[in-house]
Amino acid sequence: MKITLKVWRQQNGKTPGNFNTYTLPDVSEDMSFLEMFDVLNDELIRKGEDPIAFDHDCREGICGMCSMYINGRAHGPLTGTTTCQLHMRHFNDGDTIVVEPWRASAFPIIKDLMVDRSAFDRVIQAGGFISVNTGNAVDANSIPIPKEDADKAFDAAACIGCGACVATCKNASAMLFVSAKVSQLALLPQGQPERHLRVKKMVEVMDEEGFGNCTNTGACEVECPKGISLDHIARMNRDYLVSNIVD
Amino acid sequence: MILDAKIPEGPIAEKWTRYKATIPLVNPANKRNIEIIVVGTGLAGASAAATLGEMGYKVKAFCFQDSPRRAHSIAAQGGINAAKNYSNDGDSVHRLFYDTIKGGDYRSREANVHRLAEVSTAIIDQCVAQGVPFAREYGGLLDNRSFGGVQVSRTFYAKGQTGQQLLLGAYSALSRQIGRKQVQIFSRHEMLDVVIIDGKARGIIARDLITGKLERHFGHAVVLATGGYGNVFFLSTNAMGSNTTAIWKAHKKGAFFGNPCFTQIHPTCIPVSGDHQSKLTLMSESLRNDGRIWVPKKKDDSRKAVDIPEEERDYYLERRYPAFGNLVPRDIASRAAKERCDAGYGVGSSKMAVYLDFSDSIRRLGKDVIEARYGNLFEIYEKITGEDPYTTPMRIYPAVHYTMGGLWVDYNLMTTIPGLYATGECNFSDHGANRLGASALMQGLADGYFVLPITIGEFLSKDIRTKAIPTDHPEFEKAEKEAQERIARLMSIKGSKPVDHFHKELGKVMWEYCGMARNAEGLQKAKKMVQDIRTSFWKEVIIPGSADETNQELEKALRVADFLELGELMIDDAFDRNESCGGHFREEYQTEDGEALRDDNNYAYVSAWEYKGDNQAEVLHKEPLVFENVKLVQRSYK
Numbered sequence: 016m017k018i019t020l021k022v023w024r025q026q027n028g029k030t031p032g033n034f035n036t037y038t039l040p041d042v043s044e045d046m047s048f049l050e051m052f053d054v055l056n057d058e059l060i061r062k063g064e065d066p067i068a069f070d071h072d073c074r075e076g077i078c079g080m081c082s083m084y085i086n087g088r089a090h091g092p093l094t095g096t097t098t099c100q101l102h103m104r105h106f107n108d109g110d111t112i113v114v115e116p117w118r119a120s121a122f123p124i125i126k127d128l129m130v131d132r133s134a135f136d137r138v139i140q141a142g143g144f145i146s147v148n149t150g151n152a153v154d155a156n157s158i159p160i161p162k163e164d165a166d167k168a169f170d171a172a173a174c175i176g177c178g179a180c181v182a183t184c185k186n187a188s189a190m191l192f193v194s195a196k197v198s199q200l201a202l203l204p205q206g207q208p209e210r211h212l213r214v215k216k217m218v219e220v221m222d223e224e225g226f227g228n229c230t231n232t233g234a235c236e237v238e239c240p241k242g243i244s245l246d247h248i249a250r251m252n253r254d255y256l257v258s259n260i261v262d
Numbered sequence: 263m264i265l266d267a268k269i270p271e272g273p274i275a276e277k278w279t280r281y282k283a284t285i286p287l288v289n290p291a292n293k294r295n296i297e298i299i300v301v302g303t304g305l306a307g308a309s310a311a312a313t314l315g316e317m318g319y320k321v322k323a324f325c326f327q328d329s330p331r332r333a334h335s336i337a338a339q340g341g342i343n344a345a346k347n348y349s350n351d352g353d354s355v356h357r358l359f360y361d362t363i364k365g366g367d368y369r370s371r372e373a374n375v376h377r378l379a380e381v382s383t384a385i386i387d388q389c390v391a392q393g394v395p396f397a398r399e400y401g402g403l404l405d406n407r408s409f410g411g412v413q414v415s416r417t418f419y420a421k422g423q424t425g426q427q428l429l430l431g432a433y434s435a436l437s438r439q440i441g442r443k444q445v446q447i448f449s450r451h452e453m454l455d456v457v458i459i460d461g462k463a464r465g466i467i468a469r470d471l472i473t474g475k476l477e478r479h480f481g482h483a484v485v486l487a488t489g490g491y492g493n494v495f496f497l498s499t500n501a502m503g504s505n506t507t508a509i510w511k512a513h514k515k516g517a518f519f520g521n522p523c524f525t526q527i528h529p530t531c532i533p534v535s536g537d538h539q540s541k542l543t544l545m546s547e548s549l550r551n552d553g554r555i556w557v558p559k560k561k562d563d564s565r566k567a568v569d570i571p572e573e574e575r576d577y578y579l580e581r582r583y584p585a586f587g588n589l590v591p592r593d594i595a596s597r598a599a600k601e602r603c604d605a606g607y608g609v610g611s612s613k614m615a616v617y618l619d620f621s622d623s624i625r626r627l628g629k630d631v632i633e634a635r636y637g638n639l640f641e642i643y644e645k646i647t648g649e650d651p652y653t654t655p656m657r658i659y660p661a662v663h664y665t666m667g668g669l670w671v672d673y674n675l676m677t678t679i680p681g682l683y684a685t686g687e688c689n690f691s692d693h694g695a696n697r698l699g700a701s702a703l704m705q706g707l708a709d710g711y712f713v714l715p716i717t718i719g720e721f722l723s724k725d726i727r728t729k730a731i732p733t734d735h736p737e738f739e740k741a742e743k744e745a746q747e748r749i750a751r752l753m754s755i756k757g758s759k760p761v762d763h764f765h766k767e768l769g770k771v772m773w774e775y776c777g778m779a780r781n782a783e784g785l786q787k788a789k790k791m792v793q794d795i796r797t798s799f800w801k802e803v804i805i806p807g808s809a810d811e812t813n814q815e816l817e818k819a820l821r822v823a824d825f826l827e828l829g830e831l832m833i834d835d836a837f838d839r840n841e842s843c844g845g846h847f848r849e850e851y852q853t854e855d856g857e858a859l860r861d862d863n864n865y866a867y868v869s870a871w872e873y874k875g876d877n878q879a880e881v882l883h884k885e886p887l888v889f890e891n892v893k894l895v896q897r898s899y900k
């Protein structure tokens with residue numbers, strides 16, 4: 016199929032960017048979206064032009080590195096799908112596709128479609144863990160956990176840290192990401208001792224990093240490739256309130 | 263140089279305990295003054311960096327991704343082994359030890375493997391304490407599944423995302439230490455060389471992948487945890503960035519390379535769909551618990567899978583290996599698939615695939631149960647192929663997945679360069695010629711949480727008076743200059759072909775001649791071909807842009823330049839080993855029914871290769887493998 020791509024090009028964080036148009040005459044349906052970019056880049060390089068920079072690594076939807084805003088949607092048109100898992104069979108011959116980086120002030124652009132998401136790491140560093148040194152653990156089966164709780168914790172823990180929730184939110188809020196971690200640990204008995212301190216610290220850093228407020232629009236849940244639920248935000252809000260009262 | 267594995271004295275089951283009790287320690291006050299560099303933040307690196315930080319060392323951790331959480335360990339699906347015997351099916355440390363030695367086709371070191379089995383149980387405890395949400399039963403206790411090559415259920419899992427959950431656990435521990443300023447993190451940094459001062463590893467040269475700037479970092483010791491080198495084949499289940507640069511540069515500086523040709527080809531991956539293919543996707547081995555593998559009994563059968571009646575299907579694994587059936591080890595399952603396809607029984611448009619069929623299990627257990635067990639894997643499959651595995655069998659074919667080879671290390675996990683350690687997939691230890699499923703995660707975390715943080719004390723305890731060496735030391739300068747020159751040389755070629763072109767060429771040669779089956783003639787041919795590709799790479803590659811900025815082509819070029827050298831060593835190693843064992847199948851050495859034929863009299867050794875300089879033959883050293891606790895027998899899964 017023939018595909019026209021309008022891609023955001025930006026040399027680095029200091030220069031302004033603009034859209035460039037590229038036409039690919041022969042895209043196979045079996046190609047992944049990123050493989051189409053490989054083909055385009057191959058062509059650009061052979062012409063001595065700068066290839067399009069984009070983040071990717073696992074190419075199977077789990078590392079959270081890929082991050083393209085495709086036709087106005089984070090990770091493209093399919094729900095529950097990362098950019099790298101998107102295949103060209105979901106597009107039509109003759110389509111024009113607009114591709115941009117994640118846009119959020121907490122995620123500055125590095126080059127073309129690459130952004131800096133290290134703010135997420137700093138939020139986790141503030142408290143997204145259980146403080147247990149290596150070698151201090153009790154036997155794993157001495158902490159029975161109801162399957163239902165374990166499964167819910169797992170669902171929250173499935174977040175891949177891609178940042179689509181931030182990119183898609185009109186306020187660039189990181190609530191879905193942060194609440195997923197808060198919620199995972201709050202659902203488990205091991206997470207109880209630090210439960211309230213954790214949420215406070217993480218929210219504090221989240222605010223410092225310049226993420227916006229949550230106004231309950233719910234766009235994040237729709238675009239999250241891992242189906243992280245808004246329930247986690249509700250749970251985090253409750254915990255956050257309690258943590259202030261406990262204070 | 264004589265290889266000394268430094269295996270402690272005593273009966274196998276007591277070696278580690280006794281050794282731990284006698285190893286020199288570094289006291290807390292001194293730990294504060296000791297700096298350690300950890301390259302890699304996968305399971306092996308993140309767990310080591312976190313633990314070393316907890317112990318009070320000053321740690322610098324490096325990864326090339328934008329966050330330590332994205333190391334390729336994240337992609338592991340199926341599970342992690344541990345000798346907990348929660349299933350009460352007769353498992354024990356000894357059994358896990360034995361299974362691993364046997365599974366590795368008797369080409370690993372007993373003492374290391376036994377230690378691995380011993381610490382396996384503590385890993386599960388640690389991970390649960392961190393909040394890793396393993397699968398549980400309704401009673402609230404942990405659930406287990408079985409994996410290939412064993413007859414017990416000892417595999418802990420978190421749906422099909424075990425690696426992700428374990429890595430996020432290690433990442434959280436690492437993040438905690440970063441928050442406490444015990445660990446300093448350098449994301450989007452690529453190590454380009456190790457710096458050696460007075461015979462000891464004392465630092466690294468790293469490139470900031472955003473600015474392109476080269477940096478010097480000092481450490482009293484350097485730990486490499488940089489993962490596997492399966493991408494030498496271009497197509498593999500590894501992530502796009504997985505590379506050999508760190509260990510290859512260490513090798514060129516004096517670290518011996520162990521068993522480079524031992525590669526694992528995973529039997530169940532999604533087949534190649536076209537020339538644009540950039541990587542291959544694994545379908546977890548756990549699927550073989552409930553999926554049955556078959557091909558049509560008739561050659562070139564073009565009917566749809568569902569239209570082929572039961573009696574016209576050849577469940578060839580169940581036929582050939584009744585005792586283990588679909589759960590034979592990976593090397594055996596892969597070769598059996600290749601054998602059927604080569605003989606003309608393959609399916610799909612390329613005819614290079616076999617079926618993995620869940621219809622029996624769905625009938626027996628219901629779709630819900632299968633969905634709960636493998637839902638996300640089925641989804642991945644459907645996304646890639648556009649086919650629904652609930653109604654039509656998966657098409658699968660073997661693909662490069664894991665490298666058992668890596669830097670040679672002694673019992674302390676130290677390479678032949680004092681102060682330089684290698685952990686996780688990037689060392690050669692523990693898995694012999696074939697790794698059992700769910701054992702890499704175990705090894706990575708064993709090394710990082712429980713082994714290295716202790717064994718490194720042996721080296722560091724002698725170094726407590728060593729002050730941090732300033733990075734304007736001539737050796738730092740020299741190493742940086744070398745890296746700089748290599749980059750400048752690459753940038754100046756300005757040829758006509760992109761890096762990928764050469765990478766694909768290399769991959770084809772390696773897969774054809776040094777992949778699932780090898781023979782002397784082919785290997786000799788391949789050696790010449792790899793040399794030729796390397797020569798043309800250095801003449802014809804083109805890298806647009808400059809080296810002083812974000813430049814992903816340059817990153818690739820630096821990695822591929824190293825793969826082009828490593829490939830040749832893998833070929834040499836495969837050529838040297840005149841036997842078949844595990845994943846190394848030399849066509850000249852097979853039993854009558856096509857099984858690997860080992861030669862224990864002549865090849866029961868670890869090959870450890872020493873680099874001698876550009877364009878010079880590497881020298882082979884041998885570490886004899888002594889088996890005192892298991893009897894060497896022909897591996898049988900029949």
Ligand SMILES: Cc1cc2nc3c(=O)[nH]c(=O)nc-3n(C[C@H](O)[C@H](O)[C@H](O)COP(=O)(O)OP(=O)(O)OC[C@H]3O[C@@H](n4cnc5c(N)ncnc54)[C@H](O)[C@@H]3O)c2cc1C
Binds near residue numbers: 302487664688701
């Ligand atoms: C698809 C897939 C599924 C798997 N499933 C299982 C399973 O179910 N069970 C199991 O036991 N094993 C499984 N494995 C194997 C297992 O995941 C790996 O062997 C293991 O995770 C490797 O961990 P590691 O820490 O050694 O390396 P990795 O996780 O690969 O980490 C390497 C680290 O090194 C860094 N790095 C590399 N080179 C450089 C450099 N030059 N400079 C700076 N940093 C560098 C990277 O950034 C990264 O942080 C699977 C593997 C794959 C590919």
Ligand code: SF4
Binds near residue numbers: 173179180181192241
């Ligand atoms: S919550 Fe969803 S969208 Fe947000 S980072 Fe996690 S996986 Fe990505």
Ligand code: FES
Binds near residue numbers: 070072097
């Ligand atoms: S590249 Fe890893 S999730 Fe897309």
